[in-house]
Amino acid sequence: MQLHIADNMEELSTSVANWLVQYIGQVLEKQDRFTIALSGGSTPKKLHELLITEAYRDKIDWSKLHIFWGDERYVPIDNELSNAKMAYDTLLNHVPVPAEQIHIMRTDLEPEASAAAYESILHAYFDNTPTTFDLVLLGMGDDGHTLSLFPGKTEVIHEQQRWATSLWLESQNMYRITLTAPVVNKSAAVAFLAAGANKAVVLKEVITGAHQPDVYPSQVIRPEKGHLMWFVDKAAAGGISE
Numbered sequence: 001m002q003l004h005i006a007d008n009m010e011e012l013s014t015s016v017a018n019w020l021v022q023y024i025g026q027v028l029e030k031q032d033r034f035t036i037a038l039s040g041g042s043t044p045k046k047l048h049e050l051l052i053t054e055a056y057r058d059k060i061d062w063s064k065l066h067i068f069w070g071d072e073r074y075v076p077i078d079n080e081l082s083n084a085k086m087a088y089d090t091l092l093n094h095v096p097v098p099a100e101q102i103h104i105m106r107t108d109l110e111p112e113a114s115a116a117a118y119e120s121i122l123h124a125y126f127d128n129t130p131t132t133f134d135l136v137l138l139g140m141g142d143d144g145h146t147l148s149l150f151p152g153k154t155e156v157i158h159e160q161q162r163w164a165t166s167l168w169l170e171s172q173n174m175y176r177i178t179l180t181a182p183v184v185n186k187s188a189a190v191a192f193l194a195a196g197a198n199k200a201v202v203l204k205e206v207i208t209g210a211h212q213p214d215v216y217p218s219q220v221i222r223p224e225k226g227h228l229m230w231f232v233d234k235a236a237a238g239g240i241s242e
C-alpha cells in the first residue's frame with residue numbers, strides 16, 4: 001500500500017491528476033483501452049475539474065477510456081444525488097469519451113435488475129482478462145464506507161461471487177447499486193481519495209487498525225495483485241505519516 005499525503009484538497013487533486021495522466025499513458029502504450037471506475041460523493045469533483053482544464057485535457061486519450069462507476073444512489077440521473085450526474089457535470093460532458101464506452105448504473109430498472117445488467121457488462125469486459133479494471137477510484141465516507149459497502153451491511157461487504165449488487169439503506173431511505181470486493185480486488189490498481197478532518201479517526205483505523213471490515217468496510221478492499229494507493233490530505237491523515 002502506498003500513502004500520499006498532500007497539504008490540502010487542491011494539492012491532493014493535483015497529485016492524483018498528475019499520477020492519472022502518467023498511469024493512463026503507460027497503460028495505453030501496452031493496450032488499446034483503459035477501463036476506469038469512478039467514485040461518487042464530493043471528493044472527486046476537484047479532480048474532475050482539473051482534468052478538464054487545458055493543463056490536463058489533451059494529455060489523456062479520452063477516446064480510449066471506458067468509464068464505469070463504483071456505486072450509484074438509486075435516484076433518477078437528473079437528481080443532484082446521482083453519482084453519474086456529478087461525473088457528467090464535472091467531467092464527462094467536457095471530454096470526448098465515446099458515449100457507448102460510458103456505462104452508468106441504471107436507475108430506470110428495478111435495483112436488482114440494474115445490478116444484474118451491470119454484472120453482465122462487467123463480465124463481457126473482464127471474463128477473459130487477467131485483471132478487471134485498470135483503475136478503480138474510491139472514496140471513503142466518515143463512517144468508513146466505500147463504494148456502497150456500509151458498516152453493518154455484512155452480506156454485501158463479504159460478497160464473494162457477485163460483481164455488482166443492490167442493497168437497501170435504511171439510514172438514507174434509498175436503494176444503492178454497488179460493485180463488490182471481488183471485482184474491485186481483481187483490478188490492476190485501486191486509488192482511494194479522502195480529504196477532511198472528519199475522516200481522520202476512521203482513516204487511521206482503516207489503515208493502521210485491526211481488520212474489522214464489518215465496522216470499516218473500506219478494509220475489504222485489498223487488491224490481489226494490483227496496487228493500492230491512498231491519496232489523502234493532511235487533515236484526513238491526522239497523525240498518520242507516509
Ligand SMILES: O=C1O[C@H](COP(=O)(O)O)[C@@H](O)[C@H](O)[C@H]1O
Binds near residue numbers: 042072
Ligand atoms: O455515498 C457515497 O459516499 C462516498 C464518499 O463520498 P465523499 O463525499 O466523502 O467523497 C463515495 O465514495 C461514494 O461513491 C458515494 O456513493
